[in-house]
Amino acid sequence: MLRQITALIKKDFQIEISYKFAFILNIFSVAASLIIYYFIDLMFGRTVTTHLEVFGVNYFPYVLLSMAFFSYIGVGVGSFAAKIRDEQLQGTLESLLLSATKVEVIILSMGLWNLIFATFNVAVYLIFGHFVFNVDFSQINLLSTLVILILTIISFSSLGIISASFILVLKRGNPVDWVINTLEGILGGVYFPVTVMPKFLQVIAHCLPITYAIRGLELAVYKGATLYDLRQDIIILALFSLVLAPVSLWVFKKGLRIARTNGSLAQY
Amino acid sequence: MSDKTNLIEITGVRKEFGHLSLPWKSKKVPTKALDGIDALIKPGKCHVILGPNGAGKSTLLKTISSLILPDSGTIRVNGHTIGLEDEIVKGLIGFASMDERWFYWRLTGRQNLACFGALQGLSPDKINERISELFTCFEIDYADNRFDSYSTGMRKLFLIMRAIIHEPEYLLLDEPTKGLDQVSVKRIHEYIKNHTVAGRTVIMATHDIAEATLLGDEFIILNRGNIAAKGSLSDIREAAQMPEAHLYELFSSIIKNA
Numbered sequence: 107m108l109r110q111i112t113a114l115i116k117k118d119f120q121i122e123i124s125y126k127f128a129f130i131l132n133i134f135s136v137a138a139s140l141i142i143y144y145f146i147d148l149m150f151g152r153t154v155t156t157h158l159e160v161f162g163v164n165y166f167p168y169v170l171l172s173m174a175f176f177s178y179i180g181v182g183v184g185s186f187a188a189k190i191r192d193e194q195l196q197g198t199l200e201s202l203l204l205s206a207t208k209v210e211v212i213i214l215s216m217g218l219w220n221l222i223f224a225t226f227n228v229a230v231y232l233i234f235g236h237f238v239f240n241v242d243f244s245q246i247n248l249l250s251t252l253v254i255l256i257l258t259i260i261s262f263s264s265l266g267i268i269s270a271s272f273i274l275v276l277k278r279g280n281p282v283d284w285v286i287n288t289l290e291g292i293l294g295g296v297y298f299p300v301t302v303m304p305k306f307l308q309v310i311a312h313c314l315p316i317t318y319a320i321r322g323l324e325l326a327v328y329k330g331a332t333l334y335d336l337r338q339d340i341i342i343l344a345l346f347s348l349v350l351a352p353v354s355l356w357v358f359k360k361g362l363r364i365a366r367t368n369g370s371l372a373q374y
Numbered sequence: 375m376s377d378k379t380n381l382i383e384i385t386g387v388r389k390e391f392g393h394l395s396l397p398w399k400s401k402k403v404p405t406k407a408l409d410g411i412d413a414l415i416k417p418g419k420c421h422v423i424l425g426p427n428g429a430g431k432s433t434l435l436k437t438i439s440s441l442i443l444p445d446s447g448t449i450r451v452n453g454h455t456i457g458l459e460d461e462i463v464k465g466l467i468g469f470a471s472m473d474e475r476w477f478y479w480r481l482t483g484r485q486n487l488a489c490f491g492a493l494q495g496l497s498p499d500k501i502n503e504r505i506s507e508l509f510t511c512f513e514i515d516y517a518d519n520r521f522d523s524y525s526t527g528m529r530k531l532f533l534i535m536r537a538i539i540h541e542p543e544y545l546l547l548d549e550p551t552k553g554l555d556q557v558s559v560k561r562i563h564e565y566i567k568n569h570t571v572a573g574r575t576v577i578m579a580t581h582d583i584a585e586a587t588l589l590g591d592e593f594i595i596l597n598r599g600n601i602a603a604k605g606s607l608s609d610i611r612e613a614a615q616m617p618e619a620h621l622y623e624l625f626s627s628i629i630k631n632a
Contacts, residue, residue: 113492117478117485124480124520197475200441201536205493206465366443369391369407369436372473 110207111215118219136230143169144239157299161324167241169297171327172320174231177224178255179316182262183286185220186213186270194277194374203362203371213270213358217263243327250326250333257343258319264350271354271361277374295320315346380452382415382438382544382575387447389433389599407433408444409599415544415577420570422586423579424625425596431579432471434596435546438577439469451544465494468537469546474529476536479522483514483532486521487539494540501539508535512561527554534562538569545569547578551585563589583622595625597632 122129147166158168193199202212235241269282293303293311300311300321311317322339325331333340365371388411390404407430415421423431436442438449440456440463449456451463477486484505491501509517512531516524524532530553538545547566551559566576566589580586586593593610595603603610603624610624611617619627 109492109495109497113489117481117489120485121478121480196478197473198478200471200473201476201490202493204439204441204464204467204469205490206461206495206540207493208461363443366441367445369389369433369442371441 107208107211110205110211111218114212114215115219115222119222122219122223132227133230136227137234139173140170140231140234140239143173157301161299161328162245163324163328166239167235167328168299168324170231170235170239170241171324172295172297174228174235175255175258175320175323177227177231178221178259179262179290179319180224182217182259182264182266183269183290184266184283185217186263186266187273187280187283189216189220190270190273191277191374194273194372197372200371209359209362210355213267213355214263216270217266221259245330246327247330247332250331250336251323253333253340254319254322254326254336254343257340257347258315258323260347261315261319261343261350264347264354267354268350268357271358274358274361274365275368275370277370290314290316293317315343318342380417380543382413382452382577383448383450384411384413384415384434384438385448385450387411387434387437387444387449389430389437389442389444406599408437411447411599411601413594413601413604415575416592417543417575418570418573419591420566420576420578420589421592421594422590423577423594423596424581424583424586425579425602426629428598429596430599431596432548433599434594435469435471435548435577435579438544439467439546440464441469465540466542467544467546468540468542469548470533470537470550471548472530472533472550472552474526474533476533477521477529480520482518482520483524483528484517486532487517487535490536491539496540504539504541508539511565512558527558530554531558531562534565538565543574545574545576547576549580549582550578551580551582559585583625587621590621593621595628597629600632602628602632 144166147164158164161168190199193202203209232243236243265282265286269280269286272280272282293300293307293314295311295317300308300317303311318339322336322343325336387408389408390406392404411434423434425431433442437444437456440460443457451466454462456463478489481489487505487508488501491504496504505517508514512535514531516528521529521532530550534547534550550562554562563585566578569576570591578589590607592606593604594601595610603613605613607621611619614624614627616624616627
């Protein structure tokens with residue numbers, strides 16, 4: 107199984123580096139987005155600070171971390187569907203599915219390169235943040251950060267696999283992706299803390315895993331929160347992961363069966 | 375029913391396209407692609423599927439390869455049922471369709487074969503060994519160029535190499551020599567002959583009667599999703615009561631009278 111996973115990651119890496127300009131442009135995009143939020147912080151940083159007291163930071167460090175973290179969430183949510191769509195358009199999906207590799211291994215490996223790439227992105231965010239904008243990460247609790255990160259990747263990858271199942275069958279027009287991206291981005295506390303929003307939106311936000319992920323991470327990184335301090339967020343994220351992971355693989359297999367029955371694997 | 379025997383058993387396979395499979399899709403008149411196909415693919419032989427356009431040749435190959443699931447009926451490969459034991463079946467089968475898009479065009483031919491070899495579970499050493507063998511066999515000296523720089527003929531050779539990298543017991547070929555030059559055609563024909571001589575099995579769909587005559591041990595003549603005739607050339611001659619007929623005459627007569 108390791109052989110197959112490595113082959114798929116290697117293939118994605120080889121394709122990625124064949125687009126050298128896009129690779130370099132990505133680094134500049136990260137820097138550009140950070141500069142935007144840095145100036146927003148200079149203008150409005152103090153106004154927002156009351157909502158950020160719990161995290162002990164100003165707007166820029168808050169948004170730096172949530173944006174960096176959102177790369178992982180973006181991978182989880184978007185990369186599986188995007189990969190399936192790529193394979194459909196390239197015509198390689200049938201070719202992949204003809205191999206003796208288990209379908210679960212193929213779909214999970216599809217997200218792995220993006221996860222590695224997202225880690226690189228996060229590193230770029232954090233390096234810029236620390237060395238250029240003097241963001242202080244000295245309080246970080248590494249264990250709590252890692253636990254929150256792993257649970258977030260599992261729950262969002264599961265949502266991403268469900269989303270990819272729709273692409274397998276519908277090709278275009280993915281309702282899951284739309285709902286997740288819209289709701290998670292706006293309501294999940296990525297660009298501003300959840301407490302800024304009206305009460306009824308906060309209620310919706312508390313039904314989304316991203317709310318717990320962002321809050322847990324911000325507290326673990328900037329306040330050094332322990333696993334015990336974050337137990338509520340961790341339990342909720344673990345529940346999301348436990349339910350969503352098996353459901354997502356079941357849904358994907360179901361989607362694949364529909365596509366094979368319709369004879370539409372090669373269609374796009 | 376036999377178990378773990380070295381053959382492919384196709385029993386009552388039906389396939390229609392355009393079914394109402396999703397509740398929000400409009401109802402279409404289904405197209406019957408396969409209509410109750412029964413066949414036994416014996417080992418060590420080259421089985422040629424013949425038929426006019428739309429007869430169901432490619433659908434039958436894709437169904438045997440497990441890319442398409444039948445609506446009813448079963449296909450068992452060495453006793454393993456498609457749809458239930460797909461990973462095992464896929465290890466036994468190599469399928470070369472003529473879709474050149476089955477490769478990553480940003481990678482080289484060698485990188486593509488290495489990737490698909492690994493997905494078939496081959497070790498890195500075995501992959502290198504197989505790639506060398508295949509490049510020697512098909513006289514490939516452009517393997518380290520990017521796939522998008524290859525001609526149609528080069529890509530088709532890679533489709534076959536991709537299918538056989540793991541030395542499958544059953545090789546499925548969909549019009550393998552269509553559009554190829556005579557040198558490449560000869561190499562592929564030699565490979566097919568050697569493959570069957572080694573006790574392995576080839577199932578090949580083609581429109582080329584000369585190629586079918588040259589390579590075929592057994593024939594399945596499809597017409598509108600039905601088997602119009604099957605068996606060895608002598609079986610088909612006998613059934614058609616045309617003892618001296620060439621395959622071309624038999625094919626024309628069978629399709630005309632079907």
